[in-house]
Amino acid sequence: MTLLEIKNLTKNFGGLTAIQNVNLEFHKNELIGLIGPNGAGKTTLFNLLTGVYGPTQGEINFETANKVIAIGGKKTSDIAELGIARTFQNIRLLKDMSVLENVAVAMHNKYGAGFFPTFFRTRKFYQAEKEVTDKAMELLKIFALENVVSERAKNLSYGNQRRLEIVRALATEPSILFLDEPAAGMNPNESSKLTKLIHQIQKDFDLTIVLIEHDMSVVMQVCERIYVLEYGKVIAHGTPQEIRENDKVVHAYLGGV
Numbered sequence: 198m199t200l201l202e203i204k205n206l207t208k209n210f211g212g213l214t215a216i217q218n219v220n221l222e223f224h225k226n227e228l229i230g231l232i233g234p235n236g237a238g239k240t241t242l243f244n245l246l247t248g249v250y251g252p253t254q255g256e257i258n259f260e261t262a263n264k265v266i267a268i269g270g271k272k273t274s275d276i277a278e279l280g281i282a283r284t285f286q287n288i289r290l291l292k293d294m295s296v297l298e299n300v301a302v303a304m305h306n307k308y309g310a311g312f313f314p315t316f317f318r319t320r321k322f323y324q325a326e327k328e329v330t331d332k333a334m335e336l337l338k339i340f341a342l343e344n345v346v347s348e349r350a351k352n353l354s355y356g357n358q359r360r361l362e363i364v365r366a367l368a369t370e371p372s373i374l375f376l377d378e379p380a381a382g383m384n385p386n387e388s389s390k391l392t393k394l395i396h397q398i399q400k401d402f403d404l405t406i407v408l409i410e411h412d413m414s415v416v417m418q419v420c421e422r423i424y425v426l427e428y429g430k431v432i433a434h435g436t437p438q439e440i441r442e443n444d445k446v447v448h449a450y451l452g453g454v
């Protein structure tokens with residue numbers, strides 16, 4: 198079943214067309230890879246899907262609560278509220294806050310107790326606070342971060358910062374999660390562990406995950422379907438096996454060598 202559909206999507210930056218007439222769809226509960234050479238338009242596509250940019254042309258339709266909503270050009274916060282979450286290529290954490298606080302802030306909208314209970318510290322306030330902490334701890338455990346909950350985010354290792362970013366995105370209880378190079382900068386062992394974890398959470402949380410990743414072994418291992426972008430266009434789409442054997446893809450990556 199289609200969760201998110203993109204129709205004839207185009208994004209121009211002045212004279213440069215970063216996304217050109219792209220059509221694609223993401224289904225419920227699948228893990229999709231988005232690959233392509235540097236500058237192909239992968240991050241721009243994520244930015245269009247999460248409201249960082251508005252489209253120059255085209256439609257982005259997202260299904261939620263049995264309704265289809267056009268989200269192209271909507272504000273980032275409105276899109277997040279609909280159940281669309283993401284991580285960034287450059288890690289964006291609240292660096293001076295603790296690991297637990299980072300997750301709690303991300304959950305704030307969903308579990309916030311409101312002004313009155315918060316100001317007067319009512320039972321509802323303490324109940325909401327406990328709910329947030331329990332839920333945050335549950336997620337942090339899955340990502341093996343439960344022993345560093347009091348650390349400031351900036352003091353975590355690079356790999357743990359990346360994992361915390363994913364926890365923050367999951368804390369918003371999304372139905373679709375966009376991960377922009379989650380394993381970038383990790384060593385092969387860390388990267389392989391994270392890949393398995395992403396696969397696991399996609400199943401356990403009934404999530405749709407779209408993954409931008411340069412490491413082909415990662416993409417080929419876990420993704421059910423793959424879209425390949427080059428110069429802002431979809432040049433191929435299919436199963437890992439089909440993509441591996443696609444001449445256009447081989448050409449795009451190897452430059453016809």
Ligand SMILES: Nc1ncnc2c1ncn2[C@@H]1O[C@H](COP(=O)(O)OP(=O)(O)OP(=O)(O)O)[C@@H](O)[C@H]1O
Nearest residue numbers: 210213214215233234235236237238239240241242
């Ligand atoms: N805000 C912007 N203003 C102008 N040009 C931009 C902007 N954002 C992206 N571009 C251009 O759009 C094209 C696509 O960039 P994008 O970052 O989406 O590619 P990418 O596939 O994510 O690349 P990489 O794998 O290197 O991260 C590039 O030519 C880039 O320079």
